[in-house]
Amino acid sequence: MSLLSDAELAQVRELLAGMTAPVVLRYYTQTLECDTCADTRRILDLLAGASDRITVEEHNLVLEREAAAAAGVDRAPTIIVLGAGADGALRDDGVRFVGAPLGYEFTALLDAILLVSHGEADLSEASRRLLAAVTSPMTLQVFTTPT
């Protein structure tokens, strides 16, 4: 079964046409005990097929546990949205998704791809001033559901 209808896929392509720079989706998966890893891979493949500016980079959480831990990843599926410079260098803006990007989270992932591609956050001056006070690591875990 297709994940999206033809009309939905056309909408996704149109949205992603607004990307200004390439994005790499670094995807941590595992073979066993991951009910949603296969669906996640299908979604990522769909996105990569919808824009030539999106690349999927797959890693195995079990086989590459040390590298995953260094990136703060301890669950599969996890997706890290990385910006890619013209020289191919990757930039980690600290945008991650844990769990399958289904339903609402699919839209959130699309937004995150566009945001990282642009590399510029649309925030008010007041918010920027407040944020400037953050000079040590800060983690925001946003709990959501697909609906």
Next chain:
Amino acid sequence: MSLANRMAVANPHVTAIAVEVSEYPDLARKYRVRGVPMTVVDDQVEILGALPEDTFVAQAVQLRTQPSPGA
């Protein structure tokens, strides 16, 4: 668009992790998730619901930087 993601892009010290909580009941229990969206800042401060930008950023930054009682 997710405010947490925008904060992450705007400040290199900030990491935003979107967690699909129905997949991870252990995390729902650990953080006592009572509704969504719920944001947990540095494993300590909770922000429940979708708030306007200025309010959300202020709560995330100011509650985090307040010294704990007796500190």
